[in-house]
Amino acid sequence: SIKGKTAVVTGSNSGIGLGVARALAAEGANVVLNSFTDRDEDHALAEEVGKEFGVTARYIKGDLSRGEEARALVEQAGTCDILVNNAGIQHVAPIEEFPVEKWDALIAIMLSSVFHTTAAALPMMRKAGWGRVINISSAHGLRASPYKGAYVAAKHGVVGFTKVTALETAEEPITANAICPGYVMTPLVEAQIPDTMKQYDMDRETAIREVILDRQPSKEFATLEQLGGLAVFLCSDHAAQMTGTTHSMDGGWTAR
Numbered sequence: 001s002i003k004g005k006t007a008v009v010t011g012s013n014s015g016i017g018l019g020v021a022r023a024l025a026a027e028g029a030n031v032v033l034n035s036f037t038d039r040d041e042d043h044a045l046a047e048e049v050g051k052e053f054g055v056t057a058r059y060i061k062g063d064l065s066r067g068e069e070a071r072a073l074v075e076q077a078g079t080c081d082i083l084v085n086n087a088g089i090q091h092v093a094p095i096e097e098f099p100v101e102k103w104d105a106l107i108a109i110m111l112s113s114v115f116h117t118t119a120a121a122l123p124m125m126r127k128a129g130w131g132r133v134i135n136i137s138s139a140h141g142l143r144a145s146p147y148k149g150a151y152v153a154a155k156h157g158v159v160g161f162t163k164v165t166a167l168e169t170a171e172e173p174i175t176a177n178a179i180c181p182g183y184v185m186t187p188l189v190e191a192q193i194p195d196t197m198k199q200y201d202m203d204r205e206t207a208i209r210e211v212i213l214d215r216q217p218s219k220e221f222a223t224l225e226q227l228g229g230l231a232v233f234l235c236s237d238h239a240a241q242m243t244g245t246t247h248s249m250d251g252g253w254t255a256r
């Protein structure tokens with residue numbers, strides 16, 4: 001059971017990170033929420049999660065585009081039994097027009113931060129004699145799309161780094177796995193629907209089905225609860241021999 005363990009979830013004041021943090025808290029884990037902002041509502045959100053599930057929940061500000069802040073997040077948490085690397089952003093542009101600062105930001109937030117938090121967390125897991133690293137990659141960690149160069153490179157990179165983490169911890173009670181979601185309904189995806197409707201002159205249903213879920217054969221979004229359930233399973237004893245691999249939750253996307 002993960003009751004009383006501490007989970008650090010990066011990028012968790014919204015979307016999948018918050019969903020996973022809530023699922024872990026529901027199983028009795030203490031959680032550390034994080035993003036780059038430091039607003040009252042961020043801290044209030046942690047308080048809410050703590051109250052709802054009767055666990056200790058804290059919000060720690062850390063801008064994961066900066067390596068030292070990624071390490072400081074884990075160090076400030078004090079203990080880290082479960083590390084969920086989730087923070088992410090997107091930028092879409094052809095390679096020759098891709099803004100260099102966007103490339104650098106995507107690689108820093110989604111790939112380099114995983115190196116930094118993992119480096120800070122592994123000594124804590126070793127000391128505790130147990131650990132779980134869960135990296136939120138993507139179907140784009142296994143497949144590509146045009147104009148998503150930085151995102152696809154970072155997400156493929158995360159899959160590779162997950163394998164290295166698993167090999168370096170293979171003989172210890174620590175596992176490292178990547179979750180590869182297809183489309184999940186989060187504020188990030190919801191925000192794309194009105195533009196897509198306008199651009200293709202479609203109603204909401206059609207825009208979702210024909211454009212957004214074009215690559216997802218199930219034509220359904222994965223839910224935050226389903227993602228949370230997978231993370232909880234990866235933390236369980238049943239998953240102790242699952243390490244260094246990818247777990248797709250993509251409605252059949254990568255079956256193609």
Ligand code: NAD
Binds near residue numbers: 063136180
């Ligand atoms: P989201 O925008 O709701 O969440 C992203 C989180 O990352 C937010 O909490 C945000 O504050 C945080 N973040 C962004 N930049 C940060 C920074 N510099 N430092 C710290 N935190 C930062 O989006 P989401 O859809 O929940 O995405 C979460 C993860 O899941 C991302 O890595 C994303 O690539 C991945 N993913 C999402 C989908 C999907 O369909 N929504 C599919 C596959 C993978």
